[in-house]
Amino acid sequence: MTKSELNKYRNALEARHAEIMQLVRNRDGIAIERSSDALDEVQQATERELAIRNLDRDSNVLRKVRGALRRIAEGDFGVCLHCEEDISAKRLAAVPWAAFCIRCQEIADLSYGDSADNLDASWVNAA
Ligand SMILES: [Zn+2]
Numbered sequence: 001m002t003k004s005e006l007n008k009y010r011n012a013l014e015a016r017h018a019e020i021m022q023l024v025r026n027r028d029g030i031a032i033e034r035s036s037d038a039l040d041e042v043q044q045a046t047e048r049e050l051a052i053r054n055l056d057r058d059s060n061v062l063r064k065v066r067g068a069l070r071r072i073a074e075g076d077f078g079v080c081l082h083c084e085e086d087i088s089a090k091r092l093a094a095v096p097w098a099a100f101c102i103r104c105q106e107i108a109d110l111s112y113g114d115s116a117d118n119l120d121a122s123w124v125n126a127a
Contacts, residue, residue, distance in 0.1 A: 001078050005089075010072050012096045013065050020062045027051055061097070068097040080104055 071077040080101035087101045
């Protein structure tokens, strides 16, 4: 991978990182503001649940984005963490924080369905 390609991915990842941090900060602000309101309790619980779910999803992506930035720094970005083959440029363009090649990701999705993300995490931790 060329230096300029790597820079392109790093810029995309850093932009995504900033975007999620912004989202998380904004959401914290909203939560504090609303808790002092006399809102219906059921509605508050639903909103809280939604916020937690969004936060979960965002922190999941955030963790992957950080992992990818670390791999750029360490020089092994773009290599599948599982089979060590190169991850295709097309896949990286769509998902710059991808840690696995499409084949390994598909196997993970097939075997683990919705919890494939958890598998990602265990592979990352094992690496
Ligand atoms: Zn692979």
